[in-house]
Amino acid sequence: xPLTHLGTDRPGRVPYEISWWQLCMIxxxxxxxxxVSYAPMVSSRIPPVRxxxxxxxxxxxxxxxxxxxxxxxxxxxxxxxxxxxxxxxFGRSLxxxxxxxxxxxxxxxxxxxTREFSLFMASIVYLRTPEVVFSVVFLILAxxxxxxxxxxxxxxAELAGPLTIGGFALLLLANVPNMDFGMxxxxxxxxxxxxxxxxxxxxxxxxxxxxxxxxxxxxxxxxAHGPKALGLGIGITVFFxxxxxxxxMAVFGPELLAILAFPALSATRLxxxxxxxxxxxxxxxxxxxxxxxxxISLLLFGARLGVTSLxxxxxxxxxxxxxxxxxxxWSSVVLPTMPAVLDLFLAENLVRFIVPxxxxxxxxxxxxxxxxxxxxG
Amino acid sequence: MRGRSVIRxxxxxxxxxxxxxRKQGRxxxxxxxxxxxxxxxxxxxxxxxxxxxxxxxxxxxxxxxxAxxxxxxTEDATNRxxxxxxxxxxxxxxxxxxxxxxxELVARTFRTARGxxxxxxxxxxxxxxxxxxxxxxxxxxxxxxxxxxVAAEKEPVRTLREAIQALTSxxxxxxxxGSPAAAxxxxxxxxxxxxxxxxxPSETGPVESFVEDLSTNIVLIRRRLRxxxxxxxxxxxxxxxxxxxxxxxxxxxxxxxxxxxxRSRLKKIDVDTPFDVHFLEEMTTxxxxxxxxxxxxxxxxxxxxxxxxxxxxxxxxxxxxxxxxVPGTLAALLQAAxxxxxxxxVASFTRxxxxxxxxxxxxxxxxxxxxxxxxxxxxxxxLLFTIAAAREGVPFPPIIEALLMELAFELLREAGLRVPxxxxxxxxxxxxxxxxxxxxxxxxxxxxxxxxxxxSAISTFAIPSAALADTVRLLRFPIILLAGVxxxxxxxxxxxxxxxxxxxxxxYGVPYLTPFLPVxxxxxxxxxxxxxxxxxxxxxxxxxxxxxxxxxxxxxxxxPEPEEE
Numbered sequence: 001x002p003l004t005h006l007g008t009d010r011p012g013r014v015p016y017e018i019s020w021w022q023l024c025m026i027x028x029x030x031x032x033x034x035x036v037s038y039a040p041m042v043s044s045r046i047p048p049v050r051x052x053x054x055x056x057x058x059x060x061x062x063x064x065x066x067x068x069x070x071x072x073x074x075x076x077x078x079x080x081x082x083x084x085x086x087x088x089x090f091g092r093s094l095x096x097x098x099x100x101x102x103x104x105x106x107x108x109x110x111x112x113x114t115r116e117f118s119l120f121m122a123s124i125v126y127l128r129t130p131e132v133v134f135s136v137v138f139l140i141l142a143x144x145x146x147x148x149x150x151x152x153x154x155x156x157a158e159l160a161g162p163l164t165i166g167g168f169a170l171l172l173l174a175n176v177p178n179m180d181f182g183m184x185x186x187x188x189x190x191x192x193x194x195x196x197x198x199x200x201x202x203x204x205x206x207x208x209x210x211x212x213x214x215x216x217x218x219x220x221x222x223x224a225h226g227p228k229a230l231g232l233g234i235g236i237t238v239f240f241x242x243x244x245x246x247x248x249m250a251v252f253g254p255e256l257l258a259i260l261a262f263p264a265l266s267a268t269r270l271x272x273x274x275x276x277x278x279x280x281x282x283x284x285x286x287x288x289x290x291x292x293x294x295x296i297s298l299l300l301f302g303a304r305l306g307v308t309s310l311x312x313x314x315x316x317x318x319x320x321x322x323x324x325x326x327x328x329x330w331s332s333v334v335l336p337t338m339p340a341v342l343d344l345f346l347a348e349n350l351v352r353f354i355v356p357x358x359x360x361x362x363x364x365x366x367x368x369x370x371x372x373x374x375x376x377g
Numbered sequence: 378m379r380g381r382s383v384i385r386x387x388x389x390x391x392x393x394x395x396x397x398x399r400k401q402g403r404x405x406x407x408x409x410x411x412x413x414x415x416x417x418x419x420x421x422x423x424x425x426x427x428x429x430x431x432x433x434x435x436x437x438x439x440x441x442x443x444a445x446x447x448x449x450x451t452e453d454a455t456n457r458x459x460x461x462x463x464x465x466x467x468x469x470x471x472x473x474x475x476x477x478x479x480x481e482l483v484a485r486t487f488r489t490a491r492g493x494x495x496x497x498x499x500x501x502x503x504x505x506x507x508x509x510x511x512x513x514x515x516x517x518x519x520x521x522x523x524x525x526x527v528a529a530e531k532e533p534v535r536t537l538r539e540a541i542q543a544l545t546s547x548x549x550x551x552x553x554x555g556s557p558a559a560a561x562x563x564x565x566x567x568x569x570x571x572x573x574x575x576x577x578p579s580e581t582g583p584v585e586s587f588v589e590d591l592s593t594n595i596v597l598i599r600r601r602l603r604x605x606x607x608x609x610x611x612x613x614x615x616x617x618x619x620x621x622x623x624x625x626x627x628x629x630x631x632x633x634x635x636x637x638x639x640r641s642r643l644k645k646i647d648v649d650t651p652f653d654v655h656f657l658e659e660m661t662t663x664x665x666x667x668x669x670x671x672x673x674x675x676x677x678x679x680x681x682x683x684x685x686x687x688x689x690x691x692x693x694x695x696x697x698x699x700x701x702x703v704p705g706t707l708a709a710l711l712q713a714a715x716x717x718x719x720x721x722x723v724a725s726f727t728r729x730x731x732x733x734x735x736x737x738x739x740x741x742x743x744x745x746x747x748x749x750x751x752x753x754x755x756x757x758x759x760l761l762f763t764i765a766a767a768r769e770g771v772p773f774p775p776i777i778e779a780l781l782m783e784l785a786f787e788l789l790r791e792a793g794l795r796v797p798x799x800x801x802x803x804x805x806x807x808x809x810x811x812x813x814x815x816x817x818x819x820x821x822x823x824x825x826x827x828x829x830x831x832x833s834a835i836s837t838f839a840i841p842s843a844a845l846a847d848t849v850r851l852l853r854f855p856i857i858l859l860a861g862v863x864x865x866x867x868x869x870x871x872x873x874x875x876x877x878x879x880x881x882x883x884x885y886g887v888p889y890l891t892p893f894l895p896v897x898x899x900x901x902x903x904x905x906x907x908x909x910x911x912x913x914x915x916x917x918x919x920x921x922x923x924x925x926x927x928x929x930x931x932x933x934x935x936x937p938e939p940e941e942e
Contacts, residue, residue: 019895121866125751129863137870144874148881155880155894279754286869293873 020225022154025161027233029294044201047258055198056241063206070213070361071226077375083309103306110299111330145297160290167287179250200347505565582718591695601682654701670844688920704884734839751864776861
């Protein structure tokens, strides 16, 4: 048995594996980065409803279902990544077209995410630094992550996830003295329709688990633990979406939240512990940057897998470099201004831009069932 | 050209693993496919049993017929494989020609009591000449019934190479007309006695330290592990030095794959002289471009013995007291032997202090630069006024101030290592008090900068592994530069890159951040905190055979005996 199998006593499995806990943390990291920065649980509807916390609690169902479908696909086609079982399901020609579309979508989403975060950094602190500097930095981190395969991304998430969870928990707890629960009462004052509208944002954020699972679940070292990993990851995300919405609403109220661009960051600025520990937003940002790196790494990793599935002779390193450059260029032109980024988190735009990617597992599963295709592994 | 090769090397550091994995499929295998065996760390030299890193007793196969290699060595190497002549006189000539008629080579010819020509060949200074006279020459010269000398250890010598190896190892080669030659161990040379370690001092535990003599070092380990399972394998490395290298491990505990990996990597080394274990480490590491040490090194026998029982492999090299232990992980590099000689609360506290010290050593100066340059809002108001007042008149920006002071510290530290001990102490006092104080008085730096540099310097000294401490000091500089360019964001970026490097690194296949990443609950019992000995039931699982993971019976927590009714 090769030396690098030390620690995995099951022959025939590759070293590029992740544990269920690492998958869970990948899910958490992918969500946490956007939750902390753009707070979609309150920004998807303007003004947000007072029951935004309730909206987050009911928004998990579609995301969990789609994620489990992605896991089911990984189990059905064990030993194959998403691009490989696309070929199995749709055949070589149609599969190539679908893979190409998936690659384009992953690149697009990577460009959007990169743009989101680079504009965020440029807007809140480094006002005179061009956003492209932050884009380059994020892409360098993501490039390093994606070049080291899924195992590296899993381990990075294993580190970044708990840090982000801890930082966010600290933020929530530290803001308890600033909370006024009168701002969230009475419950359901605006009705269930408003809650449902508010729930679109969190639902789409949680729905991101679908493409995360599609890319990462095939590499689980024990596929039976997939539901546990995805469920726990979504559960943690739901908790923070809901608790975050509650705290933000109680601290700022709906009117102020309607005009704050980065409510979570603003809440961090209010934290004062013992009159000496203040201005913790930098601590939050430092903890959160690792989570961003995980998310963009995964997108680049997926895009690279897709390109190499279409061009098997291509060197993975060169492909990854090309992918990163494409994302960099694309991120410079997509979402040109900060208002455009903020508008992205409105419910109607979230549904338009990201839901198609999240429905991919559903489409693949339906086609696999209709054609009766199974994996050989 | 050099720049291009450097860039190529850096790119290979990123893509290099992918290039090897291309053999398995462009993206590595998909999930679930069995890969080809991943290549071992590259070392110079050809593969195969005829490489220069020979594994004893493979003596007759040499470098004959190798087309590659250093110019002019092939023919020379071929001659060494020739058999020794059966005639004592001719054999003496063979050996003298091989050594270039060196004056240290002594060939004492004599006739045995039976009238046979004989010669005792040895290198003066490496042997005990009275022993040769008393136990080798005298019995043969005087006793007609004696066939061979009285000796506890006798080794047949068939070829010139074997004769050279024996002579340079301090043995006497006896050439007897009509009989096979043999080597007898009569080693006796000046060597340092076992003393306490200066580089790894101990407060409460044993103070013995390894010495330059390999045999003595093996004995120091054997005294602590009195088991037949303690295996030592010998490898000769170095075309010119023929250095004796030993692989030491506990048979049955350590994974065979790990031992085989160590063996094969060492055998591939093709150099003139391996100077030290750090040389071997660089030539066999999994991550050749990483600044982090790929293995542990120690001069303490107790530490080696403890590591061997955990399933590590030790590599000893003749001529240096340093021993290399593989695999090396970050957690192990931050552990000290004294952790096991004190109470577990104290040991855990000390370990946490070391981790904090490592972070402070790396981040203190960069954080100062970042906060003072870009993030004043992070500083409490009163402290901000104090800092502003202290920095008033300092002509340099914080990044220059920090780089100047860090460089000055490094200069003082390096100078302190080179000067004689008596002056070294005075130099450190002069450096810290006089130069630092003068710099503040002259307004070149702020007092806070002196404090920060002093704290980060002291913090690096708290790291038990000198190699890791050096790495931390080295990495501090690029992080300071990043801090000066883009503040805390860039510091975080740099930190994440370092973390990425650590996450991606392995040491002989074991992830470098074990047991933190990937998380191993059993390993965490003796990582940052030290659980009580009665709770450490398991060895680190990555290195040991599955059947030997348990290292002690459970339920040994001391309890008062129940009172008899």
